[in-house]
Amino acid sequence: MATNEKKLKIxxxxxxxxxxxxxxATVKSMGFKKLxxxxxxPDNSATRGQIQQIRHLVKVEEV
Numbered sequence: 001m002a003t004n005e006k007k008l009k010i011x012x013x014x015x016x017x018x019x020x021x022x023x024x025a026t027v028k029s030m031g032f033k034k035l036x037x038x039x040x041x042p043d044n045s046a047t048r049g050q051i052q053q054i055r056h057l058v059k060v061e062e063v
Contacts, residue, residue, distance in 0.1 A: 006043035007063040012036065014057040026053050 012032045016024045030050055031039040040063060041047045051060055 007040050008043050008047060008051070009038060009040050009061045009063045010051065011038045011059045011061075012057060013059050016057065019054075019057070023054050023057070026050050027057065030054075 010030065012027065012035055015035055016027050019027075030041065030047075043062070051058060
């Protein structure tokens, strides 16, 4: 395994109130607990797909 794997810093910037239940489940599965919480996840196709589903609720930065 390479030690310099890319990571994504993802911040939940918009509430899930009123969101589609599938989007709420995606937010929870990514590890978000509260608004403005931050998670660091690996940059892979699975994570990118989750971000694509909730792109209007999050802010993404490369680490």
